[in-house]
Structures are given as C-alpha cells and as structure tokens.
Amino acid sequence: MPDDPLTYHALGGIWLEIPVLSKSVSVVGVPLTAWGWDLSWLGGQAGYLEGTAFPTWSGNSALTAHAYTPDGLPGPFVHLADLRWGDQIILNAFGQQYIYEVRQVRSVRPTDLSVLRHEELPWLTLLTCSVFDPVSETYLRRVVVRAVLIEVH
Numbered sequence: 001m002p003d004d005p006l007t008y009h010a011l012g013g014i015w016l017e018i019p020v021l022s023k024s025v026s027v028v029g030v031p032l033t034a035w036g037w038d039l040s041w042l043g044g045q046a047g048y049l050e051g052t053a054f055p056t057w058s059g060n061s062a063l064t065a066h067a068y069t070p071d072g073l074p075g076p077f078v079h080l081a082d083l084r085w086g087d088q089i090i091l092n093a094f095g096q097q098y099i100y101e102v103r104q105v106r107s108v109r110p111t112d113l114s115v116l117r118h119e120e121l122p123w124l125t126l127l128t129c130s131v132f133d134p135v136s137e138t139y140l141r142r143v144v145v146r147a148v149l150i151e152v153h
Helices: none
Strands: 014-018 023-030 046-049 059-064 088-093 096-108 122-133 138-152
Touching: 088 122, 096 122
Parallel strands: 023 046, 059 122
Antiparallel strands: 014 023, 014 088, 046 059, 088 096, 096 138, 122 138
C-alpha cells in the first residue's frame, strides 16, 4: 500500500453505491505515476484514477475496483458486467448524492484507454478486470460501465 493513499475522508468522504448489485464501497485516490496506476493495494475499495475528472465534476471520472482481490476472493466489482442500461449508480460526496444512469456496458482490451477520454458532461466510468489468463498471469479484458449524471440530491 502506498505510504499516503489519497483518501477523501477529510473532504467529507466519498463512497459508491450500486443498488442493483447491493454494493457499497468507499472511494480512495489512486495517484498516476510514470508507470501508470498501482491498484495492487486497493483491496475492497474503489479507486478514483488521478488524471480523469475528479468525482462529481464535469468530465469523465474513472473509478476502478478489483473483480477478484489478490487473495482470490470476490472484489467489489465482481458483478460489474451484470449492470444494464438504466441501472443507477450513486456517488455519495460532500453531503450530496450524485445519481448516474448506466448507458453502456462493454468489454475492451487492457490497452484501450479510449474509455477514459474527456467528456463535457459529467460521466462516471467504472472499470474492472476480466478474462484471467493463467498462462500469462494477466487479465486479457476490462469490463467498462459508462453512466451519465441525471440528478443531484
């Protein structure tokens, strides 16, 4: 785990809810380094990928979590691919609820960074690994869920 992961508790806390999956998970910051994002330490949390729009701001905010943790247990996003058009995702931040609706669920190659492209409107992109290859000991695909902000309470 990094010495100082960017937690957002001091800012009032940020957590993600996916009601249809009965999932609630805290969000921490994942710093972008010269080598990319180190996700090995995330465990049962979701990580905001630095370099994308900060959660709740206009643009494309990317959050990631493990489908399976390093010890082989199901992670927070194990059933991410089960989401469908219209399912709600709730980002709780700064005393408000940001309600997003799913618009796209797809599978991409790990090198496809187009899903992180900038957006003018507030979008939330959830990412996790899929299709583990035991020979190379890597994941061959990523599940991507894209949702657009529809209301704030």
